[in-house]
Amino acid sequence: MPGQLRDYFVVLPDSVAGAAAAGRLPAPGAAFGRSSAPVASAPGAAAGQARGAGDTLTVVHPSGRPWVVARTLVRKASHLARGEDALVLIGPDRVPDAVLAGLLEGARDRTGLERRLARLPGLYHVIARLSGESWIRGTATGLRRIYHARHPDAGTIASDRPAALARLIDAPLDEGALALRLLDFLPHPLSRRAVWRGVHETGAGYGLALPVAAPGTAAVPGPTEHRWWEPPPGELPLAEGARKVGDAVAASVQAHVGGLDRISCELSGGLDSTALAFAARETGPEALALLTVAARDRYSEDERWARRAVEAARNPAATAVPAPGHHTAPALDHHIVPASDAPYFYADLASTAAELNDEPLPVAPGRARAELLLGRARATGSRYHLTGYGGDEIFLGLPHAYQDLFRGNPLTAWNHLGGLRHQLGWPLLPTLKALLDRSTFPRWLAGAVTAAPQPVARTPLLSWGVRQSLHPWLTDHAKTLIAEEFRAAAEHAEPIDPWRGRHVDIDGVRMGARHFQAMEDIGMTIGLPVAAPLYDDRVLEAALAVRLPERISPWRYKPLLVEAMRGVVPDELLARTTKDHMASDEHQGLREHAPELAELWTGSRLAEHGLVDARRLLRLAAEPFSPVLVEHSISSTVAGETWLRTAENAWPTTPHRTSTTSEAIL
Template sequence: WIRGTATGLRRIYHARHPAAGTIASDRPAVLARLIDAPLDESALALRLLDFLPHPLSRRPVWRGVHETGAGYGLALPVAAPGTAAVPGPTEHRWWEPPPGELPLAEGARKVGDAVAASVRAHVGGLDRISCELSGGLDSTALAFAARDTGPAELSLLTVAARDRYSEDETWARRAVEAAGGTAGTGGGHGAAPALDHHLIPAADAPYFYADLASTAAELNDEPLPVAPGRARAALLLGRARATGSRYHLTGYGGDEIFLGLPHAYQDLFHGNPFTAWSHLGGLRHQLGWPLLPTVKALLDRSAFPRWLAGAVTAAPQPVARTPLLSWGVRQSLHPWLTGHATALIAEEFRTAAEHAEPIDPWRGRHVDIDGVRMGARHFQAMEDIGMTIGLPVAAPFYDDRILEATLAVRLPERISPWRYKPLLVEAMRGVVPDALLARTTKDHMASDEHQGLREHAPELTELWTGSRLAEHGLVDSRQLLRLAAEPFSPVLVEHSISSTVAGETWLRTAENAWPAPQLTP
């Protein structure tokens, strides 16, 4: 009996070996190597989408390798003596989302306890640790929780932003000042840890799409859209390791766990329509949603299979003012995908829709949990970079206990159009100073991505010259070469190229993952 996590951060794969029977691993590449599995072209085509919804996210990119669903365990039967064959493995559900019944105050206490327990599980007892301190609420919360485990030395790392309107650095400095001025409360040291704040100049931070060849250092479980930012992540983790840190914490997962998505108001509308409409009113004015399309989306009752069948389209991207209240994000196919790729993708969605069941019968909970699992998958790339550098890296927010404690809180108190991450704010009250919990803004790095397309146009040109994806008939390399020469093309404003870059670099890594067998005497 073997299982991963409900958040999908730890996943289980299995395959049939001709001599050994069913074998299982937490890494599909291991199984693919052992059974000499070929690549699955359809699964590779799916990874060229920006978002891969449940259940298609469970399609490994090697044929004959199968992923066990998050929240399910894998039972591996053993043959009785004298029997001819071992029966196949079976999946059993071990996790169900808790009902959202707790008031904010009680739920916040449970979330605060879960955050503290998760951080202690990672770094409790270690003398030298580090945290990414972007200045945002998530990383600030973890920095103070890590301080309270009582390490002898705590290094906080902030990457300065090129955008002069960015507020992250200012908030990070405030957090360091507050953390250094108050004694630690846990871990047994009895005093505040020695605090080091390392501010990495913006000029040192690579743009996105820098050093794409470095992705060859890790063979992720699948192409992950975070690959274009690998050089930025490697810089931060390399600086953290240089401080002598033995373990590094990041705030990844905080948005997926605590931010909440508009889809949740579909759930609330069933039991409390007045509250749902009041909250939607605030959200509608913030996002510019027109009244009639919002009402239509709110009253829509289409089943999950029907939504899944139409979740990808050749039509242009939906406009930003389109109400988001369905089972997920409807996305457009990128124009550089070939007819072969679009046919494979369409067939995969059609086939999956025939038997698809949602993660949860309620739309909002389904989307919330699917979003957490998508983010947890992407974080694997950061873990693998840490392994390459020699520094364990963790995202404590992806702990099952934190997800459960969050989902257990009443929906209208967990998310709000008028408050930023109210559950996390209340959970960290008393741990993080109130002045830091008052932040309601969040910086973005869109300019670094667009500038990266220009700065690294030669590398992208080289990537699409002799493209492996093109050899598989999945992308039009001539169109990608044209876009590399036109980094500010409107096409690249409407369509992100990240997933395609990730697919190309991953495919090259997978082809060269193992050395050719050498004959030995």
């Protein structure tokens, strides 16, 4: 069964070949890889006119040929044209025409447009045509990304889905990029390496400009990337920054679920999910379902905190300000999933074939667990499900940030590091050496992977990222490919931000946003939209704008989020300073699902590509408590194997019918 594409869009050039390419896109509701009828609009349609066919929307060029083809299964597409200029926004909520007009009118170029777009929640893909040039960009958090490829006949085509472009240009898989995905995580800029040859990702914070042909010529210049987003300086005091964060969180939640009657939230009991649950309550739904998965670990505190949150939410006095237009609190149901019902990690690995993710994601081994939770949420009648994903990356803060603080305020930095050192057991001299290190980003990147064992837990983390060890089951071929990729990237690599801590912070947010897309795809498969409002650009911007020593602290847990949610979340819930983990479920999953893992490595596709030693993986499947699996996570390898099988099955087994001239717009 081929993987399903989630909603997607493609931006096409104004040409006969571009219109013909539209005919190869999947039909509404079709599985990726199956033939489809061409998507096109009638000749002579007005500039920016849109036509719908099922779930597919086509916005046309002034010529009447397709410009934007979007399948909006979950997200909403808003579009408006003024003369030959046009604007399309694709996001969680439809944007009124009056707002679109205010954005488009007077915006002579992309810079002017971006200044106006800063008023909206930062959750939208932006596609604009200004003076004949197409401008396409995603989000700064990386939750929404842009890819482009060179079509042999049509020229540059852009999309938010690399698989869609790979289909249109018949791209093969890229072995080097696939080998990189066998690492536990990919640092910037290697995370941008698309897994299909000829498909390129535009960096988060950058947009793609597609020029038109010069007058009197048929040649169209190639695409160019332009930076549209810069992280704000960290200058605001905590109180002012917290107000901005609170406003951004509320706006993001409203954009996702405002006006819906029945919604649901994951309520793990942690601070992030608790904050989202109370923010969702403020939007005034008729019914709010809160779902908690009980932990097997008897020392876990999550369920106890989740119950406390529900008790507080049922108290009419828990919300300081009633939601506008609502005089009664929503009907609130708390659903606790028994620990015995929750699958271990690595359960039902075959179910990953239901979605064709943009790339292999290490969260794939937890898919069955996520599907259970979302299935229970859907059974409540929920129309949208919210999660607290993104809270750790944005609000927890990483030790690397103290490198930045040390450059401007060494005494405060050393004081904070003293508290952190005692918590993490960092030795004094190695910490001081790491703090004084001034190695460049390219130099760090060149040595960011090693064949040596992983550093001990007490190693200070103050560099441009975390150094990784290559997994012992990778072949020499895979190790060579990975080393070459890192070496090549280091030759021209530039950090996301010149400040080391901000670089690591933003890269961590973007990495988390990528992983969350797997959850979105699961929700789409079962018919329930799922969102992480904290990955809104405005939330990230508001957080980064706060002074560093007030934003993170070794003595306070997520101080910025705590202050931002004060008055929305009861104070007794904001006092939590602990966080549960599920490492035991992962290790137990290796034992419980050893037969499935052994079956996975039998006939391994990764082994066929020469990237893993299948015999060693088979031995490890029979030894789930091997010290090798304690030191090395197998999640990324499992994700790579299951993704590769889905991707290979996604292509049609017979040649795909190409649209003829009569089927497309001329």
